[in-house]
Amino acid sequence: MSQFLNKVVVVTGGSDGIGKALVEAFLQQGAKVATCGRNYDKLYQLQSTHSTQPLLIHTADVSKEQDCKQFIDQVIKSFGTIDILINNAGVSMRALVEDVELDTIRKVMDINFWGTVCCTKFALPHIIKNKGTVVGVSSIAGYRGLPGRSGYSASKFAVHGWLEALRTELLDSGVNVMWVCPGFTSSNIRNAALNKAGQSQGESPMDEGKMMSSEACAQHILKAIEKRKRTIVLTFTGKETVLLNRFFPSLADKLVRKFFFKNGELVK
Template identity: 40%
Template structure:
């Protein structure tokens, strides 16, 4: 009986809730849009590709009877984010869940990476999440909702030739761990998500040192999750309002070694995780 009650509860948690997902057209963002639509949520999707947004919105409406507001928005632009969030609140009355998913990758040695690359990666990965959270927070607080932030395995276990990307993910932990403490009495949940290697297109569009896109997709190492696998794990963690989700085949090993045995981590795991040696 308890199992049945829990199952019914899980199926109703996000029914009619308003879920805003950045980077919602592809990869984990798209998979999350589909999963929350299946749960009955109303969706606000932000991305840069309007045609892809319109196509996904039509698919969600046709196959899941979902209400969707699909907006072209660069999360690095604070004014554009503010306008998009205002439209979402006007359309649906508020925001219950914010998923800060939009991100870009980088792969180049620090000494060969131009300042503009660091600025662009931070603008999207860190300031994009900051802009969206600042804009949506009043509504989320009023609804006692939650903020979900897509970090990475590199948020606690650094990878070689990813200095800009690693820095942006570490910055997310600093910001949102602090925000969680400040919102402790508000009823708002803040969850950081650290996926491992997931088969998305972000690795195909990583920036190299001069700001161009890598000619070679970043390597995937070890067990690789599908976007649907990761989205399902995030959805279930959101139902439970967890603080941290580490979804990776090397999660606790890498995390513990990186923190308590850094030399051992650097010798045994770092080259493999960075894709510089065979797994």
């Protein structure tokens, strides 16, 4: 019998990529799932695909505190409680610091950091009561600053620090706080990444076909939640980057620069 049977699982940003894969994986495990996103059409399509299962959809922009509150309130109204919160909603960016508009970095921070803070804050009383789990879907960029992703890296470093502080505060409460770093995973995040003007770039500079699938990533996250892990870093490249940056930071600088640049131009 699944550990997640009849548990109430909340996944932000569930209309695409890893979030969508998480929604579907938890439904398969017998959980009651609630998810939010900005695109109602995608959410409705997801709900239609799973019309016989306990799936709540809600249109929300997690960069707005009131949207986060309304979403969590709707979850409680529909399901009565929350056992697991997965802060998955996020946006990336691709622009050099010298070119990027400051509002672009603010937008990334509002979605990635403040979205995590607000949804967690509003859901926390229920999670504490159930001795449940809070998850942040982060990135290798939370361990290692990536060129062209300064705001994204800053937001993920902030998420790590905030969740680590929360984990320590709740250490004796029975609540598990975990952050997940998928590494390069095939999803919509690079297509939706913001350019220097804060607009979606619309295409991925990476070879998506060679990356871990969103479905495989979701299964790793489920297993980590089940085992109440502290953190997981996925993919060989991700683990290699974290270790190199910890023990050989100057070498990591050069290797990361080589990976993202060609002839002095940002190509990835």
